[in-house]
Amino acid sequence: MKPGLTAAEAGLISCEACGLLVRPAHADEPGYCPRCDAELEFRRHNSVQRTWALIIAAAVCYLPANILPIMISNQLGRVEEDTIISGVILLYNTGSAVLAGIVLIASVVIPLAKLIALSYLLITVQRGSVRKNRDRAKLYRLVEIVGRWSMLDVFVATFIVALIQLQPLMAIMPGMGVMFFGAVVVLTMLAAESFDPRLIWDSSKGRWDDDE
Amino acid sequence: MNLIACPHCDLLQVIPALPPRGKARCPRCGKVVAVSKPDSLNRTLALTVAAGIAYIVANIWPLMGLSAAGRTSTTTIIGGAHMMWAQGEKITALLVGFCVVLAPAVQIGFMLALLLATRRSPAPSWAGELLRWFKFHQPWAMVEVMMLGVLVSLVKIADLATVIPGVGMFSLGALIFLFAAITAAFDPEKVWERVGWANGEEPREAGG
Numbered sequence A: 001m002k003p004g005l006t007a008a009e010a011g012l013i014s015c016e017a018c019g020l021l022v023r024p025a026h027a028d029e030p031g032y033c034p035r036c037d038a039e040l041e042f043r044r045h046n047s048v049q050r051t052w053a054l055i056i057a058a059a060v061c062y063l064p065a066n067i068l069p070i071m072i073s074n075q076l077g078r079v080e081e082d083t084i085i086s087g088v089i090l091l092y093n094t095g096s097a098v099l100a101g102i103v104l105i106a107s108v109v110i111p112l113a114k115l116i117a118l119s120y121l122l123i124t125v126q127r128g129s130v131r132k133n134r135d136r137a138k139l140y141r142l143v144e145i146v147g148r149w150s151m152l153d154v155f156v157a158t159f160i161v162a163l164i165q166l167q168p169l170m171a172i173m174p175g176m177g178v179m180f181f182g183a184v185v186v187l188t189m190l191a192a193e194s195f196d197p198r199l200i201w202d203s204s205k206g207r208w209d210d211d212e
Numbered sequence B: 001m002n003l004i005a006c007p008h009c010d011l012l013q014v015i016p017a018l019p020p021r022g023k024a025r026c027p028r029c030g031k032v033v034a035v036s037k038p039d040s041l042n043r044t045l046a047l048t049v050a051a052g053i054a055y056i057v058a059n060i061w062p063l064m065g066l067s068a069a070g071r072t073s074t075t076t077i078i079g080g081a082h083m084m085w086a087q088g089e090k091i092t093a094l095l096v097g098f099c100v101v102l103a104p105a106v107q108i109g110f111m112l113a114l115l116l117a118t119r120r121s122p123a124p125s126w127a128g129e130l131l132r133w134f135k136f137h138q139p140w141a142m143v144e145v146m147m148l149g150v151l152v153s154l155v156k157i158a159d160l161a162t163v164i165p166g167v168g169m170f171s172l173g174a175l176i177f178l179f180a181a182i183t184a185a186f187d188p189e190k191v192w193e194r195v196g197w198a199n200g201e202e203p204r205e206a207g208g
Helices: A047-067 A084-093 A097-126 A133-163 A176-194 B040-060 B077-086 B090-117 B126-140 B143-158 B167-185 B188-194
Strands: A071-075 A078-082 A170-174 B003-005 B012-014 B023-025 B032-035 B064-068 B071-075 B162-165
Touching (some): A047 A097, A047 A176, A071 A133, A084 A133, A084 B143, A133 A170, A133 A176, A133 B071, A133 B077, A133 B126, A133 B143, A176 B090, A176 B126, B040 B077, B040 B090, B040 B167, B077 B090, B090 B143, B090 B167, B126 B188, B143 B167
Antiparallel strands (some): A071 A078, A071 A170, B003 B012, B023 B032
């Protein structure tokens, strides 16, 4: 067990906006950062509740995002509906296994993995876990970085719809699934932003990782 | 002595003097807490001006076009969002417009204003205000994600029609490179060192 002291234990706050270490005059009402005027908080306000709310909202949208069509194509009167999964299968069958893999990871695996990872982080934080802190911190950084790549399918749908407007030969319209899918991505990104990673370490006080 | 608390685990630590391009990680959670970036503000300014030009070109010229059965159609970046709106998916249209048109523009505009303001010493305190917004804004500018989306849609369309990449596509490629270079070159710490404090105090003297 190595010694260490967190800012909160020392009565200090690290400003979330500019990183300045501040000693607030009153612990109950820390006020504002003297350098950048951002509101000072020991931990993000209601971080756990907010993150849960956003995760649940995202999970609710996840189902229609995968069931409803994201594109509806009309080829000389023949109407076809494409969901995210059927789009991936189509891409695979037309010979782009690599791109199919990328889309599958970005649109199906990452959103689901983000929901699971954030739930896991929240549950361990709420149970006051002190185990695998370093791994959990790494997991959070990963969630933060990869989240935006899920927007991929929204852009794919956008540019296909924008280009394939060759009425009356062929036209592609967006389906309701796009909106729900976009909502999943935005909500999980907001959830990752509202989670305060310092909570992972708070139960360990100033101690380090896995000190059994 | 440069005492900070790790933004991800709150551990108090002293940032040692770093060699050029050196990195410091939090010993407890592994988060990168400091990176030494030589000549940060000048380089970032040059890259931002270039990014501004690439952005304008990428948004004015067509991104790509296609021809099928003797008919052609082209689209620009904003044209994609516009078509979504016209087809009734208004929320998605706003989201796309925000992530690929507005957010990158705001990003470049903020950065230019910020860097020009910090050439004065002490920099005005609104520069700090801008930097604060910039940080929360950053993940929402999705130029590189859009580029991948454009490539995937090209492959999907290639079955149906002949696709012609436009000038916009190449400047979009340049823009992605420039955004990555800006992120690599920009050191917000250098700005905070120069910004006048919100409470009216002079900035602390800082070396380098």
